[in-house]
Amino acid sequence: MSVNATDVKASGSREIPSRRVLLKDASQLPSEYSTTPGGTMFSTTPGGTRIIYDRDFLLQVRESPLARTPPKNLPKIEGVTDVADSTTNGSIEQPKQNNNGKEGAIIEAEEPQFEMDI
Amino acid sequence: MAFGAILDHFERISVPPRSTSDADQKEQKDAQKSKESEEEEENGSNKFEWPEVKAAPGEHALQFSYSLWFSRRSPGNKTSSANYEQNIKIVGSFASVEQFWMLYSHLARPCDLTSSSDYHLFKLGIKPMWEDSANKKGGKWIVRLRKGLASRLWENLILAMLGEQFMVGDEICGAVVSIRFAEDIISIWNRTSSEHFITNKIRDTLKRVLNLPPNTILEYKTHTDSIKDNSSFRNTDVFMR
Numbered sequence: 001m002s003v004n005a006t007d008v009k010a011s012g013s014r015e016i017p018s019r020r021v022l023l024k025d026a027s028q029l030p031s032e033y034s035t036t037p038g039g040t041m042f043s044t045t046p047g048g049t050r051i052i053y054d055r056d057f058l059l060q061v062r063e064s065p066l067a068r069t070p071p072k073n074l075p076k077i078e079g080v081t082d083v084a085d086s087t088t089n090g091s092i093e094q095p096k097q098n099n100n101g102k103e104g105a106i107i108e109a110e111e112p113q114f115e116m117d118i
Numbered sequence: 119m120a121f122g123a124i125l126d127h128f129e130r131i132s133v134p135p136r137s138t139s140d141a142d143q144k145e146q147k148d149a150q151k152s153k154e155s156e157e158e159e160e161n162g163s164n165k166f167e168w169p170e171v172k173a174a175p176g177e178h179a180l181q182f183s184y185s186l187w188f189s190r191r192s193p194g195n196k197t198s199s200a201n202y203e204q205n206i207k208i209v210g211s212f213a214s215v216e217q218f219w220m221l222y223s224h225l226a227r228p229c230d231l232t233s234s235s236d237y238h239l240f241k242l243g244i245k246p247m248w249e250d251s252a253n254k255k256g257g258k259w260i261v262r263l264r265k266g267l268a269s270r271l272w273e274n275l276i277l278a279m280l281g282e283q284f285m286v287g288d289e290i291c292g293a294v295v296s297i298r299f300a301e302d303i304i305s306i307w308n309r310t311s312s313e314h315f316i317t318n319k320i321r322d323t324l325k326r327v328l329n330l331p332p333n334t335i336l337e338y339k340t341h342t343d344s345i346k347d348n349s350s351f352r353n354t355d356v357f358m359r
Contacts, residue, residue: 025326051181053281055274055327058215061178067219071210074224080188080235081209083226 177214183242227269240292248341257311257340268302278327
């Protein structure tokens with residue numbers, strides 16, 4: 001079937017959706033060929049639509065005015081939702097190292113978030 | 119918002135990596151049905167209604183919407199499935215990064231909670247209960263922490279979950295932080311305990327996002343076992359790398 005050029009409706013142009021994926025560790029590389037870094041499976045997810053955010057980006061959004069607004073309809077729960085407004089405290093302060101000898105819980109508080117596995 | 123509707127559609131058709139066998143396909147069907155059948159089951163006296171949330175224009179939509187639940191066990195009160203369900207309450211629900219921070223920033227941090235308290239952050243539509251249709255074939259990874267670390271590791275865990283860092287399709291159901299007398303415990307729940315490819319991938323991501331030292335002991339427990347011994351953290355399978 002031939003299509004007359006004037007019959008073709010103009011469709012709005014759209015950018016090809018893309019996003020930046022920052023690898024911080026070799027283990028983030030996909031183990032299957034059908035997967036891209038960032039985990040989108042093209043064989044099963046049309047257009048690669050999984051919405052992925054890294055920690056740094058999420059923490060950045062935290063500083064936006066919208067994210068600091070108190071939520072509506074927060075139920076009153078003693079010791080949970082009645083705490084003083086903590087929006088001014090940025091991120092969680094690093095806990096102090098105190099070795100009280102609990103086994104299986106030896107996590108170094110001062111280590112960087114991500115380390116390269118080389 | 120049209121975009122939201124499209125994502126909702128993708129969420130339903132996106133599948134875990136190796137899902138070609140008949141058994142897997144059946145499980146996916148079950149998972150899709152889970153919401154409906156659960157509602158049918160609860161059509162009795164107190165029908166549960168899920169809150170409606172969506173990302174507002176200009177907000178950063180999440181791949182999934184979530185509800186944050188809180189529970190606190192009164193001392194000496196043996197939990198049955200029924201009173202557990204009465205004890206657990208939704209604190210808030212969200213569909214975007216901004217809405218998450220609004221809620222999170224106005225709540226007590228895990229370390230400031232009293233003993234026997236839990237936060238449960240689960241995908242909207244999945245109750246933080248072993249018996250939920252999304253959970254009943256699943257299990258959880260458990261990390262025991264010495265006191266003082268829970269707030270920071272919980273934050274790292276949920277940021278990884280919300281940001282889809284686990285890369286296991288829609289296998290993740292939710293995460294829990296449990297404040298106890300002598301230790302705190304964080305766990306992450308997934309749908310299919312029998313898929314070792316998936317549970318191993320979750321374990322490796324967990325180690326990475328929590329920055330756990332190589333000698334950390336991780337435990338896995340299926341919800342079927344939890345139902346059998348009515349316990350979340352006893353009789354687990356212990357793994358060490």
